[in-house]
Amino acid sequence: MTAGPEDAGRPPGEGASTHRDVAAEDGAGRKRAEHRPASFADAVAAEWIKIRTVRSTFWTLLAGLVVTIGLSCLLAWVFVSAYDRLGARDRLRFDPTAYGLAGINFGMVAFGVLGVLVVTGEYATGMIRTSLTAVPRRGRLFAAKALVLGGVVLVVGEIVSFAAYFLSQLIFADRHLDAGLGEDGVLRAVIGGGLYLTLIALLALAIGTLLRHTAGAVTTVLGLLFVLPIIGSFLPGDLGRTVRKVLPAGAGGAIMNTRPSEESLSPWAGLGVFTLYTVVLLVAALLAFQRRDA
Amino acid sequence: MIEARGLTKRFGEKTAVDDVTFTVRPGHVTGFLGPNGAGKSTTMRMILGLDRPTAGTVTVAGVRYSGLGTPLREVGALLDAKAMHGGRTAHNHLLLLARSNGIPARRVDEVLDLVGLRSVARKHARGFSMGMGQRLGIAAALLGDPAVLMFDEPVNGLDPEGILWIRTLMRSLAAEGRTVFVSSHLMSEMAQTAEHLVVIGRGRILADTSVREFIAANATSHVRVRSPQLGELGPLLARRDWRVEVDPDGSLRVYGADPAAVGDVAADHGVRLHELSPVQPSLEEAFMRLTGDTVEYHAGGRPVPPAPEAGPVSTAREGGAPPAAPPPPEASSPDLPPTAPDGTWRGGDA
Ligand SMILES: Nc1ncnc2c1ncn2[C@@H]1O[C@H](COP(=O)(O)OP(=O)(O)OP(=O)(O)O)[C@@H](O)[C@H]1O
Numbered sequence: 001m002t003a004g005p006e007d008a009g010r011p012p013g014e015g016a017s018t019h020r021d022v023a024a025e026d027g028a029g030r031k032r033a034e035h036r037p038a039s040f041a042d043a044v045a046a047e048w049i050k051i052r053t054v055r056s057t058f059w060t061l062l063a064g065l066v067v068t069i070g071l072s073c074l075l076a077w078v079f080v081s082a083y084d085r086l087g088a089r090d091r092l093r094f095d096p097t098a099y100g101l102a103g104i105n106f107g108m109v110a111f112g113v114l115g116v117l118v119v120t121g122e123y124a125t126g127m128i129r130t131s132l133t134a135v136p137r138r139g140r141l142f143a144a145k146a147l148v149l150g151g152v153v154l155v156v157g158e159i160v161s162f163a164a165y166f167l168s169q170l171i172f173a174d175r176h177l178d179a180g181l182g183e184d185g186v187l188r189a190v191i192g193g194g195l196y197l198t199l200i201a202l203l204a205l206a207i208g209t210l211l212r213h214t215a216g217a218v219t220t221v222l223g224l225l226f227v228l229p230i231i232g233s234f235l236p237g238d239l240g241r242t243v244r245k246v247l248p249a250g251a252g253g254a255i256m257n258t259r260p261s262e263e264s265l266s267p268w269a270g271l272g273v274f275t276l277y278t279v280v281l282l283v284a285a286l287l288a289f290q291r292r293d294a
Numbered sequence: 295m296i297e298a299r300g301l302t303k304r305f306g307e308k309t310a311v312d313d314v315t316f317t318v319r320p321g322h323v324t325g326f327l328g329p330n331g332a333g334k335s336t337t338m339r340m341i342l343g344l345d346r347p348t349a350g351t352v353t354v355a356g357v358r359y360s361g362l363g364t365p366l367r368e369v370g371a372l373l374d375a376k377a378m379h380g381g382r383t384a385h386n387h388l389l390l391l392a393r394s395n396g397i398p399a400r401r402v403d404e405v406l407d408l409v410g411l412r413s414v415a416r417k418h419a420r421g422f423s424m425g426m427g428q429r430l431g432i433a434a435a436l437l438g439d440p441a442v443l444m445f446d447e448p449v450n451g452l453d454p455e456g457i458l459w460i461r462t463l464m465r466s467l468a469a470e471g472r473t474v475f476v477s478s479h480l481m482s483e484m485a486q487t488a489e490h491l492v493v494i495g496r497g498r499i500l501a502d503t504s505v506r507e508f509i510a511a512n513a514t515s516h517v518r519v520r521s522p523q524l525g526e527l528g529p530l531l532a533r534r535d536w537r538v539e540v541d542p543d544g545s546l547r548v549y550g551a552d553p554a555a556v557g558d559v560a561a562d563h564g565v566r567l568h569e570l571s572p573v574q575p576s577l578e579e580a581f582m583r584l585t586g587d588t589v590e591y592h593a594g595g596r597p598v599p600p601a602p603e604a605g606p607v608s609t610a611r612e613g614g615a616p617p618a619a620p621p622p623p624e625a626s627s628p629d630l631p632p633t634a635p636d637g638t639w640r641g642g643d644a
């Protein structure tokens with residue numbers, strides 16, 4: 001589109017815009033330019049601006065980071081301090097990787113809250129109507145939201161997971177209890193911690209979309225992740241154990257184990273079950289989002 | 295161009311928009327007029343695909359809203375100025391909207407200049423005054439330089455300067471050949487801005503006409519009568535070929551009569567008059583009468599059953615069908631506001 005010799009005689013401005021060449025007139029004689037249709041990438045770009053221009057994103061991510069890393073280190077330190085008093089059985093069953101990532105089981109709340117807020121924040125302010133006016137294809141809007149949220153939480157979640165792992169292993173190293181990244185299943189567990197946080201955020205997005213209300217959605221997420229396991233712990237015997245294995249938090253948390261445990265599914269099976277919950281809720285949320293009035 | 299065909303929206307039992315058909319054309323401001331709860335906002339939400347119609351269709355530039363490739367370049371809408379995240383700056387709010395439709399970022403500064411918000415572009419929207427919020431909403435509507443613009447009660451809560459600004463803006467947008475569709479519940483507001491009117495009441499279209507014709511057809515002058523013997527006078531006047539209504543303040547309005555004739559009737563029957571004055575038409579009244587807000591005079595509260603062959607609705611709807619044909623069910627619908635002189639009390643029928 002550089003000006004060739006044949007353009008030399010034209011007045012400045014003319015030919016500068018490709019729009020002019022395909023300008024059509026509308027009913028009232030206004031010049032209408034043709035534009036490339038908006039794409040999914042445009043919707044993603046807009047969602048990216050949305051998520052980084054509200055403070056709640058920064059604060060929830062910071063809270064998730066501080067709680068996860070802080071608690072992981074604190075629990076590691078407590079374990080190391082108590083190590084001398086532990087029996088042989090406890091020492092044998094000790095899983096330094098899972099223990100070092102224990103903070104994820106608490107920090108996950110913050111990532112869940114972010115997932116909820118990404119959508120309920122729009123309902124609370126009425127922004128959702130503006131968003132749908134700009135991107136009326138609801139599937140596209142929902143997918144763009146999920147992609148951006150998932151991407152942000154994946155990056156931050158992996159950083160948090162690796163930081164929690166490295167810092168806790170430094171503490172364990174005092175007693176030569178630390179597990180290296182090269183050891184069996186360790187890398188999978190640490191990466192899995194970030195994946196688990198990402199899935200939690202997406203699950204929360206789905207619940208937020210279904211309920212369209214911040215407090216209700218946050219309560220539901222907390223109920224799924226914390227209250228269900230408590231109920232499960234009251235179920236007796238084998239039934240109780242089986243139920244606890246497939247409850248959301250139990251299943252998702254399995255990815256961080258490096259030692260086999262009777263109390264949980266195998267790592268990938270567990271994360272698979274959690275992914276299934278997330279996908280089912282996302283599909284339900286998408287259907288509801290497409291059907292309902294905004 | 296906005297085209298609604300048989301557009302209907304029910305919320306449970308409640309029919310908010312009832313089989314509405316209209317076309318909004320480019321080149322002038324079209325007012326969408328109706329009292330509170332008439333269904334204006336619901337109709338506009340359906341145009342934007344926010345609410346799903348129960349029945350019927352509505353298109354913008356010939357396609358359903360959700361089928362538009364770059365919706366913000368085709369349609370700019372201000373439904374609710376507060377429909378934005380207050381924690382975001384004005385600039386970022388507009389920027390993300392621009393990005394979503396592939397509109398260049400420099401357009402954000404242009405529209406901020408256009409609405410006079412350049413100096414607060416980096417401020418959070420939640421700190422904005424009502425007028426600033428409204429301007430930001432309008433900036434968002436203008437972002438894609440769209441051919442169709444839609445504003446829902448844009449002057450609500452604005453000061454006189456803001457009102458004047460919006461009025462001028464809407465008229466200049468229309469003068470540029472755009473389609474401008476503006477809702478209001480104030481006839482006086484519409485009379486100053488719109489050239490064409492779509493009047494809606496209880497979800498139905500009551501009129502679709504130019505403002506001038508609307509005034510000519512609906513804003514008829516009347517004679518205002520006060521008397522201590524209204525109970526006697528009312529039926530006497532109504533027995534003539536005049537339409538009589540009771541004003542909320544207790545006086546009578548007599549349509550189709552001149553003061554002298556009304557005075558003669560009163561004198562003939564020995565009825566004392568305390569006031570007898572001609573009243574020039576007011577648009578607000580015309581609108582209120584059309585939307586059925588005034589109380590009709592029924593001579594002692596007896597409702598008169600409309601004769602099928604003279605009923606305004608059946609004649610209008612059946613268009614020359616034989617009088618023997620049974621009226622369609624909606625002919626006697628109590629929901630229909632009285633729209634024509636035929637619907638009022640007539641002495642001859644009693
Ligand atoms: N989401 C909803 N659920 C149930 N009823 C609704 C809903 N939205 C609107 N309505 C009802 O539909 C009718 C039309 O409402 P709408 O908001 O369209 O009126 P309007 O003409 O915009 O009124 P106003 O001048 O007050 O803004 C009202 O009776 C309202 O109560």
Ligand SMILES: [Mg+2]
Nearest residue numbers: 334335336446
């Ligand atoms: Mg409204």
